[in-house]
Amino acid sequence: MTENKKSDYFEIDEESLNAFGYRLLYNLNKPQEAIKIFELIIQLYPESSNAFDSAAEGYLIVEDFEKSIQYYRKAIELNGRAHFHQIGYLRPNIYQPTLLPPDTVNLFRKMGNWENEIAFVYVQGGPDLQLNIGPRDGLHLMPNHEDLLKIYPYQAQILNPKTIISSPILTEKQSAYENAESVEILDRVIKYLVDRKKKVFLIGHSYGASISMEYVNSRKNLAEKVVLMGLDLDEDISSWETLNSGEYIRWENGKEPFARTVFGGISNKHPLKSSFDRVADNLTMIVRSNMEKKYTKLLEDEDFKKIISVYSTQDEANGRKSTEEIKILKQKGTTVVEIEGNHHSMLTTEFMTALYEYLMNAKPLESKY
Numbered sequence: 001m002t003e004n005k006k007s008d009y010f011e012i013d014e015e016s017l018n019a020f021g022y023r024l025l026y027n028l029n030k031p032q033e034a035i036k037i038f039e040l041i042i043q044l045y046p047e048s049s050n051a052f053d054s055a056a057e058g059y060l061i062v063e064d065f066e067k068s069i070q071y072y073r074k075a076i077e078l079n080g081r082a083h084f085h086q087i088g089y090l091r092p093n094i095y096q097p098t099l100l101p102p103d104t105v106n107l108f109r110k111m112g113n114w115e116n117e118i119a120f121v122y123v124q125g126g127p128d129l130q131l132n133i134g135p136r137d138g139l140h141l142m143p144n145h146e147d148l149l150k151i152y153p154y155q156a157q158i159l160n161p162k163t164i165i166s167s168p169i170l171t172e173k174q175s176a177y178e179n180a181e182s183v184e185i186l187d188r189v190i191k192y193l194v195d196r197k198k199k200v201f202l203i204g205h206s207y208g209a210s211i212s213m214e215y216v217n218s219r220k221n222l223a224e225k226v227v228l229m230g231l232d233l234d235e236d237i238s239s240w241e242t243l244n245s246g247e248y249i250r251w252e253n254g255k256e257p258f259a260r261t262v263f264g265g266i267s268n269k270h271p272l273k274s275s276f277d278r279v280a281d282n283l284t285m286i287v288r289s290n291m292e293k294k295y296t297k298l299l300e301d302e303d304f305k306k307i308i309s310v311y312s313t314q315d316e317a318n319g320r321k322s323t324e325e326i327k328i329l330k331q332k333g334t335t336v337v338e339i340e341g342n343h344h345s346m347l348t349t350e351f352m353t354a355l356y357e358y359l360m361n362a363k364p365l366e367s368k369y
Helices: 014-027 031-044 049-061 065-079 161-165 172-195 207-218 238-242 273-291 301-305 323-331 349-361
Strands: 108-112 118-123 149-153 199-205 225-229 247-252 256-261 307-312 335-339
Touching (some): 014 049, 149 172, 161 273, 172 199, 172 207, 172 273, 199 207, 207 225, 207 273, 307 349
Parallel strands (some): 307 335
Antiparallel strands (some): 247 256
16 A cells, blocks of 8 residues: 555545544544554655654654654744744744835735726734734625725734744844734835725734724824724733743633643643744744733824724633723724724624625624624
8 A cells, every 4th residue: 555656446635544543643643553553654744844744743642752853843944934833843043023025015925906996905813923814803704895896914923924033032122023014015005006906904812802993003104994803902901020030911701810831732741842932932022012002092183084993791811891991993984893802803704794784885894794
């Protein structure tokens, strides 16, 4: 079987083999048998990053850390783009500032109909190391999304993922610079669209809302409307002072903060545990750079009138919006929308359709969904 990748009678399919390996690993709790399957996939597909990634996961579970580290690094080498579950395996990196390419077309991805006069710019959450474009992103949940002009700006850490493995961890100044580069990307993309006579609706979720908010604060806002989802203008980060290395804050029922380990699946016995903690701490520094600002005091009065602030009642990522902020926003002319649910509860067909009708056809948004 190993010698014949294909025969007259059957074809070995990598995806099917991998699925079988994962079933052995997780459903049947047979990690050693799963590892044999993953090793077989490597023999058949030696250039497959997925094969090495799967095998590395198996070795991680049986605590063969040396083999796991070796295979994760091979997966990254083959893939060229690390994911968060892999990046802790990269060797620490001295901080190198993100440098943006001069051509703006290299700062975003576009989908849909370029001939449309209206451009929907979606700034995703994270920080992540790649654009997550697909059925669950906000723009794909809008009516007739195939015909919309959908724009997805990159972020600094997507262009320069090794910032996340910087050692020592990022300073406040370095984190501020990286966030400013993400804002610069967004600013250049929106100017590019406006220069081509496009009307821009800017939509940001979570960390993407943070970038969008800082864009409004620090640049000339050329967007017609700015939709900030899953983030407060004045974030409560007081509980972050209690964090240990490798931890981040979650909110119980959107009300009570508590600490959680970012890479909870990494054993304390793992020889690279400190590397994973460093990744978590760098992410925290990047996110914190904008979140410690008080935007209700920084923004101009005209800025508030262009903003739609969407929050969820049980937001586990940043807590429920305070009644004080809701009052301030409404007084300043901001449209405030409450969604029943968690941090991603606004990313539904129902709400994104309502938002689309508001932006495109001026159909009023309800205050609660």
